[in-house]
Amino acid sequence: MEDSVTTTPQAPVESISLAFLGGTGDQGRGLAFRFARAGHPVIIGSRSEERARTVASLLGHHVQGMANRDAAREASVVIAAVPFEGHGDLLAPLAPELAGKILVDCVNPLGFDDRGAYPLPVPEGSAAEQAAALLPDSRVVAAFHHVSAVLLLDPEVESMDLDVLVLGDNRAATDLVQALAGRIPGVRGVYAGRLRNCAQIEALTANLVSINRRYKAHAGIRITDI
């Protein structure tokens, strides 16, 4: 897998272009807004190019809108921000465009019922491992699971008080995504293990939903002693 990866972004982190696949949802729009505001070239991808363009224009900051395939081709680093239901169907046909790139997966496979959120079983173990199975020529990194879309999208929120946990099996790729996380004011990117330990990070979002309900908060996580 390492051998097939040939193009590592060499640019300084602040100039790396980012595409958000399925980026018209709250999480994708929120992250796109933050990275665009931090000065990155940002593309919103969607099944519908028209919808992508509409959402992009509303975000401002020169965000572009494209069909998912074009967005995946154009950007240096690609972020999958789709609901889990469409995750595999989105990524599988984009394997050629994503070959040699870092694919950042921030998908939380969760179900909801009257008692709140709970983790959905994933045959591959986690959404990120599913992505890795579908994209053998990409480096898959998992990150940005726990950022509140509400806070991301609120232009009054200047800084966010949380660590982004970054998981992956390739050190250069996790280092880069940690640096990208740090581009959001207040956020620190923290390495938190290999992809085989990603299921619980995705599932932890269900606990944050419980915490948000109990405490009427937009809870995040900080790692202490580092």
Add this chain to the structure above:
Amino acid sequence: MEDSVTTTPQAPVESISLAFLGGTGDQGRGLAFRFARAGHPVIIGSRSEERARTVASLLGHHVQGMANRDAAREASVVIAAVPFEGHGDLLAPLAPELAGKILVDCVNPLGFDDRGAYPLPVPEGSAAEQAAALLPDSRVVAAFHHVSAVLLLDPEVESMDLDVLVLGDNRAATDLVQALAGRIPGVRGVYAGRLRNCAQIEALTANLVSINRRYKAHAGIRITDI
């Protein structure tokens, strides 16, 4: 299950007696030390009464040592701090002694190999749900998964910088365990969901192991915005 629970500790939280089953291991000894230092009556339980007494005497602070069954009978709140392998075999025969009591489960079902720690599958979903299945007349609360035994056992460490995530299906029981967590200086007990969302909290310990390796730390977790 609620109906069968008749004895709720009515005492102020600071006088609640605590028993640590399998309390001769690092996590049990560490927690026992902290609660004894905070003024709680504390019992170390072990399969061997003699070993329990030896460990108890080394901890000081009037800690007592007993066989697990006697410890479970004597204390108001009982904490299971055994390795996962012996978890079910320890708890099942103690169901009569634990009936009507709160059983706090802090067991992390983890395996280790040359790449670090990883979660073990648990048929009931999590160690805490296993305990709940074995102890239908007790209220099972999950907590204290992420506290570093090294820090707990270090008498020079006065205060610990972490939140203890507390999970359970009975509000009075989780409230009490949150208050108990707060008896350790620096620690805050945070409600983090029902037992069905406990597997990922137990498994998250594997990520903390990864973080500790990468950053040479004794990492803990804080929840932000609450």
